[in-house]
Amino acid sequence: MHDILQQLGITENNNGASTGSNWVKSSGKVITSFSPVDGKKIADVVSADDKAYEEVINTASKAFLEWRLWPSPKRGDVVRQFAESLRKYKEPLGKLVSYEMGKSLQEGYGEVQEMIDICDFAVGLSRQLHGLTMHSERPGHRMYEQWHPLGIVGIISAFNFPVAVWSWNTALALVCGDVCVWKPSEKTPLCAVACQKIIADVFTANNVPEGVCNLLVGERELGERMAADVRIPLVSATGSTRMGKAVGAAVGARLGRSLLELGGNNAIIISKDADLDMALVGCVFGAVGTAGQRCTTTRRLIIHEEVYNSFRDKLVNAYKQLRIGNPLDENVHVGPLIDKDAVKMYEDAIERCKTEGGKFLVEGGVLKGDGYESDCYVKPAVAEVQPHFNVVQHETFAPILYLMKYKTFDEAVAIQNGVPQGLSSSIMTLNLREAEAFLSAAGSDCGIANVNIGTSGAEIGGAFGGEKETGGGRESGSDAWRIYMRRQTNTINYSNKLPLAQGIKFDL
Ligand code: NAD
DSSP states (O other): OHHHHHHTTOOSEEEOEESSSOBOOOOOOEEEEEOTTTOOEEEEEEOOOHHHHHHHHHHHHHHHHHHTTSOHHHHHHHHHHHHHHHHHHHHHHHHHHHHHHOOOHHHHHHHHHHHHHHHHHHHHHTTOOOOOEEOOSSTTEEEEEEEEEOOEEEEEOOSSSTTHHHHHHHHHHHHTTOEEEEEOOTTSHHHHHHHHHHHHHHHHHTTOOTTSEEEEOOOHHHHHHHHHOTTOSEEEEESOHHHHHHHHHHHHHTTOEEEEEOOOOEEEEEOTTSOHHHHHHHHHHHHHGGGGOSTTOEEEEEEEHHHHHHHHHHHHHHHHTOOBSOTTSTTOSBOOOSSHHHHHHHHHHHHHHHHTTOEEEEOOOBOOSTTOTTSOOBOOEEEEOOTTOHHHHSOOSSSEEEEEEESSHHHHHHHHHOSSEESEEEEEOSOHHHHHHHHSTTSOOSSEEEESSOSSOOOTTSEEOOEETTOSOOEESTTGGGGGEEEEEEEEEOSSSOOOGGGOOOOO
């Protein structure tokens, strides 16, 4: 790992506040990053203190005045070069993601690939920030709309996608002419320091003003400060529903804009008309990939009674084949949880499930001994439950999969929709009527609804996000860029009269 850190410019003690190539002095709390892979300390990061926060926000505010005037395709060209740089750093950055967060190496590389993909998307977008033209009701008038840059975009991100979520926001915000201030998760600060260094080099080579991409490492309080700061017109926050409720309320109280990407409680419906072998792969990867720590992780299976027993047996058998261990080893399926607090939450959920009457088909438990020294490795578990159980209604960020039985399609949809969250959903069926009904207005109530693929893993081309307690935000593809801009309606009078709208007469 030493070589990797060196390539990424990470030292033993790192500064956590930056306006680009300038690293701002701070005497904030020192955050030590430990790897969940082996429990070892990786390095220290000094978090941003009040003075550093002010310097960063002031520099960002100034940078915006200049950056918003760069033609958007020119901003896009800088993002294109950032993608080129990420291609060069894919291996070390992917390894750091895997080592600091604990996801498999393939998924670490995949996360960096997602950064590259969103940059490519943003480059094209930089020439397509379209507005509409409308027909005016007044003669000799023209009406149209423009999209202008918004200002500072505050990005608060979660530990489980320590680099991709930042890039989803940043690549779009940059082409839109905004400047970014990123507060990464305090659990993965080194990934953030590495990203900041990569983008700062690209900016320096292109004479991008200092303050266009900024970093503020810190804990919850720093995020709270950003949410309340009127100088930040948009706060994009990814994390738990608890965090989103606090951020949404603080931003709303000052009538700012928030983009919330919060917890999920994702289900797959397994129809009696499903290809069960294909469904199995989707369910197992969805439930145990990233050790159950994706917002789109499959947490609930709603299985038709006619195929319930056979699918349940296939699933239990597949769980027996899972290899749990060091995620940097390519043969391993399941790595560790992020930390011991997460392990405690996993154990609590298992206990609560048992108390409520859940029956475990695959028992959970914390792994000890050789290779598991960090105490963060747990066994993926499977339980038979009832949909209304309290534990089933909540997101536990760990690999626990709940099985439920259904008789009718309507009942399956009701169970799928009957939770407070609304992120990702899917149906496994070869029955066209069922598939279309699932995607109809009376079907899934989630932001993402799939047919014959699982709930987890989305492409950047579509807008990503969910309804209800998932927060309602959309980022990444489609027209998600609009939230990063302000819309202005323009009416131009090229006649020699001044007719008023709605035919109002005002003669002087
Ligand atoms: P978390 O809510 O504990 O922390 C997320 C971020 O918010 C961190 O940077 C943290 O410091 C900050 N934060 C916490 N409380 C805050 C507050 N009151 N005000 C401002 N900032 C605050 O979440 P986590 O444990 O890092 O991540 C796991 C959660 O994130 C899961 O619920 C998962 O579903 C969700 N998630 C959602 C998406 C999505 O796109 N919907 C993507 C990734 C993760």
